[in-house]
Amino acid sequence: MSTRVMPFRGSLTSREQVSVFEFSWPVIVFVPLVAVLIQIFIPVKVRFMPIVDLPFMVTIFFATARRNPITGCLTGCFIGLVQDLFAGPNHPLGMYGIALTVVGYLASSLGVKIDVENPGTRFLITFGFFGVHQGVYYGVAHGLLRQGVQWSWSHIAISALANAVLGIFVYKFLDRFKQR
């Protein structure tokens, strides 16, 4: 039994306790890798795939399920760096790493306070954190690296919406790997 319960600290929901899930090591290692692999493979065949960010969703899922900010950081850092490896020579290693580290930390911190098992909550979390993810990425690219990236509210809103909708189904699928 890997599920633990912990009391809400400053709970924002009506629930008194929240489950903390754990995962086996193969799941922790291979699910992010498969997500990155799908992310770099599927856009060859599916046109709209680039606006979907599976590694980002996996980061959110693990962070909110485990509800530990430190593991959330590390998970985000690991997934982001793997994603950086394939992003081309103009993307130094660490751009996605930093963005997903912040997302992982915030998502796990938020997961301690609210119930994140609800599809509606998951939708809102994914939608909101996608904006955070893009904001941190833009900050790194523009502020630290002086890259001429463009910020488009409409594009980010559409991408966030697509990720939030798809995320509900992805999280539902990944729930199977939770150890109860």
Add this chain to the structure above:
Amino acid sequence: MDTFIGRYRNLIVLAAILFAQIIGLAIQVRRPSDVGETRLIRLWAVSAVTPVESAVIHSQDWVKNLWTNYIYLHGVRRENRQLRAQLEQMKIEEARLSEDARMARRIQSLLAFKEQYVDSTVAAQVIGTSGSDQSRVLYIDKGTNDGIATDMAVITPTGIVGKIVQVFPDSAQVLPINDQFSGVGAALKDSRLQGILKGGANGTTTLQYIMSDEKVVPGEDVITSGGDRIFPKGLPVGKVVSAEPGKDLFLNIRVIPAARLDQLEEVLVVTRITEKMPDAKDLTPLRASDILAERLPTVPTKTEVDAAGNAKPGSATAAPGGTTGAAGTASHPAATGTSKPSTPGATANKPAGTANPLRATPAGTSAATNGVVKPKPATPATGAVTTKPKPPSGAASNSETDANGVSAPKQETKPTPEPAPSAPSEQPSTPPTGAQPQP
């Protein structure tokens, strides 16, 4: 102290991780040319993923080909008929274009222009992408083992795709033209205005650095200018969608790429580009009399044949409007027996003077594509005197000497359709024995 660390442990870990990554970023930015460890770790990652991607892509293609090539053949016959009809149209178009190309080559040769030719290409399959919206790099399944190197152009038959930015043993990374870090020397096809095609963060492409007082019409084709020394000049890039005044006195010209960058499956990597002078083989000297012979109406003259049966040079023409061309010297291209199949014999009765590629009509371009305009062996009926004897088979002559006795250079061109339709009226019933080539 312990209390402080315990209380802010999460934040401290977060700060430490972020700090480490920022330091890593700084190191990479400070030493952009030093690709040591970064290159190595990327090499490992890509090398680990490439076999999986290749296997998936190729197995998928295998299934797809099995379905499309063996199982699902509905409508293939109808499509075949359509394609044949289209092919006929293309042949006619090709004949016209080849004549234009010949003319362009002659002019280039006269002006001593050097032209870039795509010498060799390697076909590659797209097996992956960067997987992010911010970077649009692609992965192909060919690498250093296949002769791929950085800064090679990547194209498709419809337009350019991008260039190679990183090469691995069995794969390579392509920076497409719609990536925000991409830049391609491009020019507008009609107005010849040159600019730089740059990609945007959202995947759009814009042609920049064209002054706002220039007139750019939507729909105009954009081609490569060759200024980037990567893409050969004249390859299709895309089409202008809109042109609006931008900042800094330059137009903001949106271009839609000719190649479907979001649906790429196979691409060609240009592995070698050669720069050479166009062939000057068509630049045979012309005499005024030859030009006049073409322009003036044919004057019927007698054919003089010596005792050996050899026709004397310059002494023969045929009856105008007869079944054959008057062959004072070499014939009009169309009269070489290689006239356009669609209009057989249309120019057969045209006075035929010296081989005159500069005046070749489209009807004679079939001959042109077969090489230089070569003299047709004379027929007994016409009494042509300046050509080689025609082989008994009636095949086109392979003579390399033109009507003026100027050696015609060999040319590597596509075989043209057999000019059979016009041949019968021009072919002798018996093989000529008396015609001799003019010295």
